[in-house]
Amino acid sequence: MIESSEPTRFMSDLVETLALPVRELHLVFFGGAHNTSYVIIAAALLGVAAGLVGCFALLRKQSLMSDALSHATMPGLVSAFLIADAIGGSAKSIVVLLLGAAVSGVLGVLGVHWIVRNSRLREDAAIGIVLSVFFGAGIVLLNYATKHASTPAAGLNHFIYGQTAAMTRPDAITMLAITLVAVVACVALMKELTLVCFNDAFASVSGWPVRRIDLSLMGLIVLVTVAGLQAVGIILIVALIVIPAAAARFWTNRLPTMLAVSAGIGGLSGYCGASLSAVSPKSPAGSVIVLTAGALFVFSMLFAPARGLLPELVRRLRVKLRFAVDHALEHLALTADQSIRARPLPIGRAMRRFLHTKNLISLSDGSVQLTPNGLARGRRVARNHRLWTQYLVQYADIAPSHVDWSVDQVEHILSPELVAELEAAIAEPPTNPPPTQSGVSS
């Protein structure tokens, strides 16, 4: 990699500024090894790139393919090492190693496609086969390299589980450069990738080269995977592609937001993981990065407002509460209008207090009175109840005794438009005119 001194200095300044907090932390504990800053920034950007690419991989249902790909890089990585060692090159040059990894990773993906095309096996089976066979071959080669290569092959181990502490500055810069390319390509191809992910047949008919766009997505996954091999490792890199995207989906229903959130989660994971492992170099960075992402995923799944479990639960409980309030008011309104002697109210003390705080009833010396608001709402529900019952009996031929459950659900959710339609529908048929009740507001 050739760089003029100007951008290099700019880069290093940028890196230093960005990593200031961590450098401080690091200096406090260890007294600064400078290249950790690079590694941390590179890991964060890797997270961003993986987050972006992962969104499209997830939406194209290709997440597992990235697992096959990462495992398939192993034999290429070791082969590149062996070849470079044999011809006397620098066997640990990161560019050479990653090139080898990319080549065999792509071969692995092609293998999956070949199996799917030429057999009746589905993609999951093909991925399982390719993943394990390639990884096995990689392990065998690694054994051979450890015993026979003239360069010590010990460092290759780090590629399996990931080890940021062992990364040098050129390693980090290579990683930075690759991830930058991935980020830029991802942003540039956003529209095209979205279209193919959503509806490839339509894309193809309207003239987009779907295969080529799919290939570029695969290329992006290759870039991210290969860039992340050293930091996160072959086994765990898939997590960095899948988890941020999956977590981001809980936060939003809009793709641009999803991309941003996913990039943020990925970046944060990369940053935290690499920082933590810089502070305690023995901790495996890959696992820490992935665990951070995992924690963010769990948090998102539980608490994200758009699609998280708890907000969903709260929404459902709210609806339940609304139904309960409706029922109580309906009962009270019916009793009030028909001036029947109230049967024991099916309303608990908590509900009474709740209605009171919402200014729907007034409590005077133990008797319950509807406020005008409460009365209007109670009458509305009662009227909806009548309308819907009438409609079901008249149009759906359901016996009056059978409609209770559905009416109890539907009476709360009828919109004014639907109520108007119901009124029209019920008013229309000449047979059996419904008993209209005037003076009830809707």
Next chain:
Amino acid sequence: MNPSASADATTSALVSRPEHSVDSPLAVHAMTVAYHRKPVLWDVDYDATAASLTAIVGPNGAGKSTFVKACLGLVPRATGTVEFWGQPFRAVRDRVGYMPQRESVDWDFPVSALDVVCMGRYRKVGWFRRVSRAHRMAAMSALERVGMADYASRQISQLSGGQQQRVFLARALTQEAELYFMDEPFAGVDASTERAILEVLREIRDSGRTVICVHHDLLTVAEYFDRVILLNMRVVAAGATSETLTDDNLHRTYGGRLTLLSEASEQLARSGQRQP
């Protein structure tokens, strides 16, 4: 039927047949389509009439969707040719619109109704560029035409089946095509959506353009469509609805006369496999 024989048949058909008029929006000659060596369409010939509303009708598994997909190059043809206004599909792509089956996409996708409709304009927007205001306005007016303007910013999973179908129709409209293929546009929609879609289709036809729909409801064919293709692995009959939709033709389409054809298909599919 062996491959060379069918190839010969194709050639002779092409030679003996007079040149198709360039007015015909779609001309299919001797098209055979096979999935995993199992033919699903045999030697299909068809000439579409311009400015018509045409239904493709036939039983399940008759190859209706396959017919559309093969015309559009979405599934490979074993033999045969398809021409649009006398030209191959590649040359006239921009004049052909497509509305796929609703079930063919994941409606939980994180895009809004307007986003989906904008996809109809992507080709005009071009590589790498963002969707411009003008394209967005075009998408918006297409949504208005199908009565969905109020739902433009809704996420698509929050739409009802009928509304999703309307969004797909709006996307097809923004393609501003002269020939439309629609795969079951009336499938699973409510009565008011059915009316709204039909109205739009008639507008398209009345403006001199052509619509070819896969249709599943025999009861409405005569009312909705002016031309019909009765399909069951081959074209049983095609023409004006009033003349073509006869009891006899329907019986030939839906009845059991073609069992030999499907049996032969099965045998072809098995022919490459080892017999037990």
